[in-house]
Amino acid sequence: MGAALARAAQWTAAGSGNGTLEITPLNESLLNQIIKFAEDFSTRHPQEAVFLFREPLEWKTQLDCSVFGKATVQSEAKDKDGQPLLLLMASTLRVRSFDQLSHLLQIAMEKKLKEARACLEANRDPIGKILGSEYGTVEGEDMSMLHLLDKMKKDDDPETEMKMKIFLLLYQLDLQLLNSSLKEISQDIRLSPAAINNEVNLLKNFSGKGGDTVLESLEYTSDYIFSNGCRAPPWRQVHGEICYLVIKPHDTDPLYVTCSTAGVFLNGGKDDIHYERRSDVYKDIVTFLRERSPRFVESMARQEYNFFKEPTYEKNYQRMEVVDAKVSGQSQNLYDFTEKNVCEKVKSSAARRRSIDKKKFEPSMKWKNTGKTSGRFEDVSGSSSETEEDEEQPVRRQEGNTDLPSEYWGIQKLAKYLKGGDPTATVIALCSMRDFNLAQETCQMAIRDIGCLEVLINLLDTEEIKCQIGSLKILKEISQNTLIRHAIADLGGLQIMVKILDSPDKDLKCLAAETIANVARFQQARRTVRQHGGIKRLVMGSTSLTPYQAKDTEIARCGALALWSCSKSTKNKEAIRKAGGIPLLARWLKCSHADILTPVVGTLQECASEPSYRLAIRTEGMIENLVKNLSSEHEELQMHCASAIFKCAEDKETRDLVRQHGGLQPLSVLLGNSENKQLLAAVTGAIWKCAISGENVSKFQEYKAVEALVGLLTDQPEEVLVNIVGALGECCQEPINRTIIRKCGGIPPLVKLLTGTDQALLVNVTKAVGACAIEPENMMIIDHLDGVRLLWSLLKNPNPDVQANAAWAICPCIENAKDAGEMVRSFVGGLELIVNLLKSKNKEVLASVCAAITNIAKDEENLAVLTDHGVIPLLSKLTNTNNDKLRRHLAEAISHCCMWGSNRVAFGETKAIAPLVRYLKSKDPSVHRATAQALYQLSEDPNNCITMHENGVVKLLLAMVGSTDETLQEAAAGCIANIRRLALATEKAKYG
Numbered sequence: 005m006g007a008a009l010a011r012a013a014q015w016t017a018a019g020s021g022n023g024t025l026e027i028t029p030l031n032e033s034l035l036n037q038i039i040k041f042a043e044d045f046s047t048r049h050p051q052e053a054v055f056l057f058r059e060p061l062e063w064k065t066q067l068d069c070s071v072f073g074k075a076t077v078q079s080e081a082k083d084k085d086g087q088p089l090l091l092l093m094a095s096t097l098r099v100r101s102f103d104q105l106s107h108l109l110q111i112a113m114e115k116k117l118k119e120a121r122a123c124l125e126a127n128r129d130p131i132g133k134i135l136g137s138e139y140g141t142v143e144g145e146d147m148s149m150l151h152l153l154d155k156m157k158k159d160d161d162p163e164t165e166m167k168m169k170i171f172l173l174l175y176q177l178d179l180q181l182l183n184s185s186l187k188e189i190s191q192d193i194r195l196s197p198a199a200i201n202n203e204v205n206l207l208k209n210f211s212g213k214g215g216d217t218v219l220e221s222l223e224y225t226s227d228y229i230f231s232n233g234c235r236a237p238p239w240r241q242v243h244g245e246i247c248y249l250v251i252k253p254h255d256t257d258p259l260y261v262t263c264s265t266a267g268v269f270l271n272g273g274k275d276d277i278h279y280e281r282r283s284d285v286y287k288d289i290v291t292f293l294r295e296r297s298p299r300f301v302e303s304m305a306r307q308e309y310n311f312f313k314e315p316t317y318e319k320n321y322q323r324m325e326v327v328d329a330k331v332s333g334q335s336q337n338l339y340d341f342t343e344k345n346v347c348e349k350v351k352s353s354a355a356r357r358r359s360i361d362k363k364k365f366e367p368s369m370k371w372k373n374t375g376k377t378s379g380r381f382e383d384v385s386g387s388s389s390e391t392e393e394d395e396e397q398p399v400r401r402q403e404g405n406t407d408l409p410s411e412y413w414g415i416q417k418l419a420k421y422l423k424g425g426d427p428t429a430t431v432i433a434l435c436s437m438r439d440f441n442l443a444q445e446t447c448q449m450a451i452r453d454i455g456c457l458e459v460l461i462n463l464l465d466t467e468e469i470k471c472q473i474g475s476l477k478i479l480k481e482i483s484q485n486t487l488i489r490h491a492i493a494d495l496g497g498l499q500i501m502v503k504i505l506d507s508p509d510k511d512l513k514c515l516a517a518e519t520i521a522n523v524a525r526f527q528q529a530r531r532t533v534r535q536h537g538g539i540k541r542l543v544m545g546s547t548s549l550t551p552y553q554a555k556d557t558e559i560a561r562c563g564a565l566a567l568w569s570c571s572k573s574t575k576n577k578e579a580i581r582k583a584g585g586i587p588l589l590a591r592w593l594k595c596s597h598a599d600i601l602t603p604v605v606g607t608l609q610e611c612a613s614e615p616s617y618r619l620a621i622r623t624e625g626m627i628e629n630l631v632k633n634l635s636s637e638h639e640e641l642q643m644h645c646a647s648a649i650f651k652c653a654e655d656k657e658t659r660d661l662v663r664q665h666g667g668l669q670p671l672s673v674l675l676g677n678s679e680n681k682q683l684l685a686a687v688t689g690a691i692w693k694c695a696i697s698g699e700n701v702s703k704f705q706e707y708k709a710v711e712a713l714v715g716l717l718t719d720q721p722e723e724v725l726v727n728i729v730g731a732l733g734e735c736c737q738e739p740i741n742r743t744i745i746r747k748c749g750g751i752p753p754l755v756k757l758l759t760g761t762d763q764a765l766l767v768n769v770t771k772a773v774g775a776c777a778i779e780p781e782n783m784m785i786i787d788h789l790d791g792v793r794l795l796w797s798l799l800k801n802p803n804p805d806v807q808a809n810a811a812w813a814i815c816p817c818i819e820n821a822k823d824a825g826e827m828v829r830s831f832v833g834g835l836e837l838i839v840n841l842l843k844s845k846n847k848e849v850l851a852s853v854c855a856a857i858t859n860i861a862k863d864e865e866n867l868a869v870l871t872d873h874g875v876i877p878l879l880s881k882l883t884n885t886n887n888d889k890l891r892r893h894l895a896e897a898i899s900h901c902c903m904w905g906s907n908r909v910a911f912g913e914t915k916a917i918a919p920l921v922r923y924l925k926s927k928d929p930s931v932h933r934a935t936a937q938a939l940y941q942l943s944e945d946p947n948n949c950i951t952m953h954e955n956g957v958v959k960l961l962l963a964m965v966g967s968t969d970e971t972l973q974e975a976a977a978g979c980i981a982n983i984r985r986l987a988l989a990t991e992k993a994k995y996g
Contacts, residue, residue, distance in 0.1 A: 027121070042105050053102045053106065061098070061127050065092065065097040067097070194266070197232065200289070204224070221250075221251075222252070245279070246263045268289050422437075422459045437478055464479075514559055524566065538570070546588055564607060571610040581616065630652075643686045646687045662690075663699060689727040695731050695735050701738050710744050779820075808852040809852070818859040847887050857900075871907060898942070899940075921939070929969065958980060
């Protein structure tokens with residue numbers, strides 16, 4: 005029930021706790037099914053109907069006491085504490101059983117829909133309230149079902165059995181609601197700005213005062229068009245609204261209409277727009293008008309020929325764009341623009357030509373079946389779906405209802421010379437085609453639509469070098485278009501270009517490489533280049549070049565561009581390495597040409613994600629050149645150099661080389677260029693990774709990088725913030741930087757970032773806040789800003805890295821808080837939460853939680869609560885580990901937990917002693933110290949002394965009594981003394 009509404013229903017604030025449920029046809033259908041289920045529940049399931057909800061369903065009702073026929077409204081049925089199962093008080097209604105809920109809905113009569121809506125708005129997880137939070141829908145039904153089945157096996161409790169029955173009934177309802185929602189949604193029609201615009205423009209052509217027109221007038225309420233084609237304001241676009249129209253039929257009053265992605269409907273506007281829907285939703289404007297105007301229907305019948313006739317080239321041909329609306333609740337970039345055309349895409353060139361000859365200028369099928377079709381233009385672009393490695397689809401602006409420019413017809417006329425002329429005519433046609441603005445999309449698509457693209461690719465396979473060069477010059481320009489790139493790959497153009505890389509003609513090689521660079525921006529194209537030997541040819545063809553000849557320089561530039569595009573695939577990175585690409589890139593990295601350096605460094609930064617490349621970049625001496633080019637005048641080159649350093653600085657040796665070659669200062673200087681966000685992301689990333697080394701932190705402090713980073717903490721993209729906060733977290737290794745961050749006002753923005761959702765950012769910001777909290781003055785600010793509570797809430801984050809860093813950050817917060825014990829107790833459910841994290845499978849989470857427990861357990865009251873929540877058996881269960889980090893913090897936690905009640909005895913009973921003794925064999929001195937302290941505390945119990953002695957603890961501790969670590973000395977000696985004291989007492993009792 006909760007899951008169906010969350011996934012399928014339409015809320016005014018999707019996913020938020022305070023959204024309201026819109027009364028759409030889909031939502032109304034869902035609500036009626038839920039009402040029917042609740043009303044029939046008592047009759048169909050009488051035993052389950054009297055089950056008491058864990059928490060009452062509570063909401064603001066529109067019912068008053070008179071509906072119930074009595075002044076005081078409460079049910080006669082009561083729970084064991086004498087509280088009524090239904091209570092109406094001050095317009096707040098509380099219900100505790102299905103029996104009462106069923107009775108209430110029957111009384112509500114015509115208001116039951118509103119009551120159901122109010123109930124579900126106020127109780128977004130009804131299953132959780134009915135059965136308890138462990139049965140809620142937050143983690144999904146499948147998880148809850150598995151949990152219940154597991155519980156049924158272990159628990160014979162009748163109440164659990166009853167809950168299981170009710171849950172199954174609710175689960176069946178949930179599936180029913182989801183199925184009906186999917187059925188409804190699958191039939192839903194999604195309109196687009198382009199579809200509406202074309203429908204409006206076509207209707208306008210047949211509107212006016214004359215008797216033969218279908219409408220008197222049709223106008224938009226706004227002339228302003230947003231970049232996504234919508235005319236509705238952004239705050240209405242998030243609801244899927246596209247534009248608003250005023251339509252004047254010949255036989256009715258003016259109609260004020262809203263066009264949205266869901267369809268077309270009447271709104272309440274006259275002088276002003278009223279957004280509330282006042283009619284049913286129709287699939288398009290024509291269908292809407294057919295229901296409203298008999299005169300429109302008659303006129304449409306008379307105009308049928310005009311609507312359906314073949315349009316002329318000059319007047320009616322348009323390239324269509326289809327914009328798919330995303331789900332409600334997104335911002336203005338709610339629409340994903342994709343390039344589409346009325347011509348259908350075909351798989352082969354022959355089929356493409358037949359399609360163009362037969363139907364290239366046909367009108368939309370929508371107008372051939374007015375009132376009978378979905379009203380949605382098909383996606384006929386045929387673009388291949390691209391992986392996350394690929395470039396993003398370009399955002400296209402709406403061109404509007406304009407006639408085709410003369411360039412389109414000029415290219416069409418040239419097409420016949422390309423297709424049927426002799427070599428001389430073909431070369432002249434190619435030269436003439438290059439005179440057009442090939443960067444203009446109309447020209448690009450004309451070449452594709454008229455069938456010239458296939459001809460251009462076929463010319464590459466001839467022996468006429470001039471034809472090949474002319475063809476490649478055009479293909480190089482038009483392959484900037486995504487659709488053209490895919491078409492070239494589909495038509496086998498890449499294979500031919502790869503062969504041309506063997507040509508002795510340097511101009512031809514350059515053009516082929518540069519065109520490959522353009523086309524190989526999606527996965528399939530990159531794979532094709534590799535599989536046909538393109539990468540080996542690109543590398544080998546550049547190996548013997550010298551940077552002193554102009555032609556060689558151009559070949560290197562084009563080859564580097566092609567390798568850069570290809571290097572975005574993992575298999576291609578390996579192919580470049582095997583072909584000898586690393587020494588080649590190292591050699592060209594030493595040149596002074598920025599137009600060569602940019603693709604070379606671009607290739608290196610792509611490949612630097614692989615460890616083998618990072619090692620090669622370091623050993624081939626490339627770090628020095630990367631550092632040198634950080635001071636280039638070209639921002640793109642700077643950005644790629646910084647990005648390469650960012651990836652390579654994962655390794656300590658590289659971090660040291662960046663410092664030794666003077667790279668830290670230019671990185672610090674580049675922080676001043678905050679306008680270029682791509683550059684800033686790369687620079688802050690490089691600073692973050694370099695700051696992992698303490699020697700580099702001192703240099704960054706000298707160059708005032710910390711102050712600059714703090715100044716960039718606001719109004720930045722998340723990608724940049726992740727790096728800035730990561731850098732600050734590393735810089736906090738130095739105490740002086742923790743003070744600098746405070747004095748520069750960095751604590752409040754850092755704490756504010758704890759409320760974010762980006763997982764990488766949360767991992768870094770928890771570390772940074774925790775490092776800052778080491779300083780008591782910083783901790784006061786963090787506490788004042790409720791930062792500790794925010795950190796504690798992040799322990800519930802599903803990401804184990806966030807959990808671990810939050811727990812580590814909590815440790816210094818507790819150490820430096822004024823009244824740490826009271827602060828921890830103020831977090832409702834906080835101690836139970838942290839104890840439950842001891843069930844995690846992640847070693848870092850376990851170590852950090854043990855460290856947090858060590859600090860929490862210093863307060864006696866909190867230790868008592870931890871004990872009540874079962875911390876002892878959970879800690880004991882973890883003792884069988886070989887992870888030294890976990891061993892150390894686990895031993896410390898055990899040591900502090902011994903200070904309450906019979907916890908020492910409990911550790912012995914839960915078999916924690918023997919594994920602890922084995923910790924003394926670790927090679928980590930910090931593990932020895934923590935373990936000796938834990939054993940000393942545990943040795944206060946006689947039975948524990950016996951277990952320790954049996955496991956050979958005395959011999960191990962004797963070796964540590966002579967340690968230079970006084971704490972370890974004392975703990976080891978104290979433990980031995982307790983064991984010896986017990987032995988003497990036993991002897992005395994035996995022989996005394």
